[in-house]
Amino acid sequence: MTTFKSTHHTARKKIVIKLGGSTLEGLNEAFFSNFKKLQQQGYDIVITHGGGPAINRELEKQNVTSTAINGIRVTSEDAIGIVQSTLVGKVNPGLVHELNKASINAIGLNGFDGNLLESEFLNKETYGFVGKIKKVNTDLLNQLIEQNIVPVISCIGATVDGQALNINGDTVASEVALAIGAESLLLVTDVAGIRIEGEYQQEATEELINQWINEGHIYGGMIPKVQGALQVLNAGIPSVQIVNDSLTGTTILSKELVK
Numbered sequence: 431m432t433t434f435k436s437t438h439h440t441a442r443k444k445i446v447i448k449l450g451g452s453t454l455e456g457l458n459e460a461f462f463s464n465f466k467k468l469q470q471q472g473y474d475i476v477i478t479h480g481g482g483p484a485i486n487r488e489l490e491k492q493n494v495t496s497t498a499i500n501g502i503r504v505t506s507e508d509a510i511g512i513v514q515s516t517l518v519g520k521v522n523p524g525l526v527h528e529l530n531k532a533s534i535n536a537i538g539l540n541g542f543d544g545n546l547l548e549s550e551f552l553n554k555e556t557y558g559f560v561g562k563i564k565k566v567n568t569d570l571l572n573q574l575i576e577q578n579i580v581p582v583i584s585c586i587g588a589t590v591d592g593q594a595l596n597i598n599g600d601t602v603a604s605e606v607a608l609a610i611g612a613e614s615l616l617l618v619t620d621v622a623g624i625r626i627e628g629e630y631q632q633e634a635t636e637e638l639i640n641q642w643i644n645e646g647h648i649y650g651g652m653i654p655k656v657q658g659a660l661q662v663l664n665a666g667i668p669s670v671q672i673v674n675d676s677l678t679g680t681t682i683l684s685k686e687l688v689k
């Protein structure tokens with residue numbers, strides 16, 4: 431009997447890994463070895479990244495102030511240029527270099543490249559030059575991962591008119607995970623998951639997360655993470671993890687899995 435085995439007809443397993451700006455200034459060895467293990471297990475990986483601390487430093491240097499609403503940076507006309515040049519010009523190539531150095535075949539992209547992140551203003555009056563994603567060019571990402579190239583996406587969106595917009599890195603990660611039908615989303619940050627009253631949580635549900643936000647136990651930069659996580663879970667991706675760079679942390683589960 432002949433057994434036919436074809437990789438062409440099986441859907442590839444995909445993971446989106448988001449690297450928070452807080453982790454980019456020194457990813458540890460465990461990160462790279464875990465990354466390679468995932469690749470060996472047959473996962474195609476797409477990386478997205480933030481760069482909050484680098485943006486803060488650059489804004490400060492140039493005397494531009496900014497505020498945040500629930501973890502989203504209100505981005506003025508002065509700020510958007512600095513955000514774009516920091517993410518696309520510095521943070522992205524720095525990360526691509528680190529990956530390539532670790533023998534991971536990485537290529538840097540932002541929302542302009544191949545119309546990767548077609549975006550529009552989220553709400554110009556409230557947030558200024560902040561975007562929300564209308565469409566992700568999944569064909570481009572699929573073509574790259576099929577050739578074993580790891581796309582490394584910085585969180586800059588582009589309008590049809592060519593205006594750059596700042597998008598929170600966690601939001602980009604969630605949207606990309608949804609668009610490519612990822613099996614899993616890992617949000618890598620500087621804490622080993624969600625901490626409530628001093629205790630790291632191994633698991634969380636939508637109900638608990640909403641309660642923790644209302645009680646103020648989840649705040650600031652953790653808010654776009656859990657909101658992105660819930661959006662992704664509600665769209666059918668079974669689990670999202672908020673982890674440190676050793677990939678240890680909280681798994682947020684969909685209702686179906688908790689039952």
Ligand SMILES: Nc1ncnc2c1ncn2[C@@H]1O[C@H](COP(=O)(O)OP(=O)(O)O)[C@@H](O)[C@H]1O
Binds near residue numbers: 452649
């Ligand atoms: N309940 C919580 N558990 C853990 N961290 C929290 C929580 N609420 C808010 N945070 C904050 O969120 C931060 C992570 O978000 P952020 O600084 O935006 O990271 P990143 O740059 O990785 O996106 C943590 O360092 C912590 O200060």
Ligand SMILES: CC(=O)N[C@@H](CCC(=O)OP(=O)(O)O)C(=O)O
Binds near residue numbers: 479481598599
């Ligand atoms: C709109 C918005 O909030 N944009 C973020 C983009 C960078 C980011 O998300 O960086 P982290 O992953 O380090 O948090 C910002 O300006 O900080």
